[in-house]
Structures are given as structure tokens and as C-alpha cells.
Amino acid sequence: VLTQSPGTLSLSPGEGATLSCRASQSVSANYLAWYQQQPGQAPRLLIYAASRRATGIPDRFSGSGSGTDFTLTISRLEPEDFAVYFCHQYVSSPLTFGGGTKVEIK
Amino acid sequence: EVRLVQSGAEVKKPGESLKISCKGSGYSFTDYWIGWVRQMPGKGLEWMGSIYPGDFDTRYSPSFQGQVTISADKSINTAYLQWTSLRTSDTALFFCVARQTTADPFDSWGQGTLVTVSS
Numbered sequence: 015v016l017t018q019s020p021g022t023l024s025l026s027p028g029e030g031a032t033l034s035c036r037a038s039q040s041v042s043a044n045y046l047a048w049y050q051q052q053p054g055q056a057p058r059l060l061i062y063a064a065s066r067r068a069t070g071i072p073d074r075f076s077g078s079g080s081g082t083d084f085t086l087t088i089s090r091l092e093p094e095d096f097a098v099y100f101c102h103q104y105v106s107s108p109l110t111f112g113g114g115t116k117v118e119i120k
Numbered sequence: 121e122v123r124l125v126q127s128g129a130e131v132k133k134p135g136e137s138l139k140i141s142c143k144g145s146g147y148s149f150t151d152y153w154i155g156w157v158r159q160m161p162g163k164g165l166e167w168m169g170s171i172y173p174g175d176f177d178t179r180y181s182p183s184f185q186g187q188v189t190i191s192a193d194k195s196i197n198t199a200y201l202q203w204t205s206l207r208t209s210d211t212a213l214f215f216c217v218a219r220q221t222t223a224d225p226f227d228s229w230g231q232g233t234l235v236t237v238s239s
Contacts, residue, residue: 047225056229104225108181109167
């Protein structure tokens with residue numbers, strides 16, 4: 015089970031955001047990804063292997079962590095960053111997603 | 121570039137059957153896993169299962185085993201998600217997803233197929 019916190023983060027553009035994802039068991043080889051989902055759209059891969067940015071993802075997004083505790087950091091929120099973020103472990107079956115963190119405009 | 125195009129929205133009644141599709145292009149269809157992810161209204165993401173069209177190896181989440189069938193037709197580069205008897209609780213948005221190996225994240229997503237089951 016992946017537990018994300020907080021459920022909602024209310025921030026202003028330009029501020030930094032820290033999103034947490036905690037696993038009930040150690041994530042194998044840190045196969046942990048982060049996705050961003052805008053309303054009405056499919057999720058977009060941001061981070062994989064806990065800390066590697068996917069192709070085309072701005073460097074204001076960074077991932078860290080290992081074992082059971084992982085973090086997605088957005089250094090300075092741009093207007094397009096207000097969305098829902100999901101963590102996902104993609105090696106141990108069944109594959110699982112966290113419940114999501116909504117980053118909303120304050 | 122991997123591209124996944126899903127079939128259109130469906131409105132069905134409880135007890136009816138349904139098969140939705142996901143057509144892959146821009147890559148070798150038999151060399152990638154295709155999975156299905158459910159998103160119920162206003163909720164999070166749930167992995168349902170995946171298929172490897174190269175050898176039809178199919179894996180299901182225990183939550184969906186026996187509830188749906190995942191299949192593929194590699195002659196037309198298309199994967200399917202099928203129900204034999206829909207329930208109102210099957211109402212959701214379904215995404216097909218692709219990854220090259222089981223050590224890769226899902227880096228390609230279809231646009232989603234909305235399935236509405238209502239009497």
C-alpha cells in the first residue's frame with residue numbers, strides 16, 4: 015500500500031511543494047514513479063526510479079527517497095503545476111498507486 | 121514515439137457485455153507490455169492487469185482477476201479489456217498504458233475510455 019500525504023496542498027505560484035509517499039513495504043530497487051494528472055487528462059510520467067526525471071520534464075521537479083519513504087519536490091510552482099500527483103510502484107505485483115495529492119492554488 | 125488510441129465512450133446497462141480497445145502505433149506492438157488502469161469518478165488510479173502481446177503472457181491484479189479479461193490481437197496492434205456482465209460499480213474511466221519491460225514505469229498512456237453503466 016502506498017500512502018500519500020498531504021491529501022491537499024494549498025500553495026501560491028512561486029512557492030515550493032513537498033509531496034510524500036510512504037510504502038507499507040520496501041519498494042523493490044526503488045522502482046517508484048510519480049505522475050501528474052490534470053483534470054480530464056491522462057496522467058503524465060514525471061519521475062521514475064525514485065529520482066530520474068522523465069523525458070521533457072522541467073528540472074523544478076525532483077524526486078528523492080528510498081525503501082519506504084519517497085518525496086516529490088517542486089521547487090517553484092508554475093501555474094501549470096496545479097494538479098493531482100500520484101506515486102506508483104511498478105515492479106511488485108500487484109502494481110499499486112498512491113491515493114494522490116492535490117496541489118491547489120491558495 | 122509510442123502512441124495509444126482508445127475506443128470511444130460507452131453507455132451500457134447492468135448485465136450487458138462490453139469490450140473496449142487500445143490500438144498501439146509508432147513502436148513494435150509485440151515488444152511492449154500493455155496494461156489497463158481504472159479511475160473511478162473522482163478517485164485514484166488502480167492497475168487492473170497487463171498483457172505482453174509477444175507471447176500473450178497476461179497478469180491480473182487480484183482485485184480484478186475473474187472480473188475482466190485482457191486480450192490482444194497482434195495482427196492489428198490492438199489490446200482489449202472485456203466484461204461479460206457489467207455492474208453499475210464498473211462505471212469509470214479506463215486508461216491503457218504501455219511499458220517496454222516489467223522494470224519500466226508506464227510512460228505512455230491512452231486518452232482514456234469512459235464507461236458508464238446505468239439502468
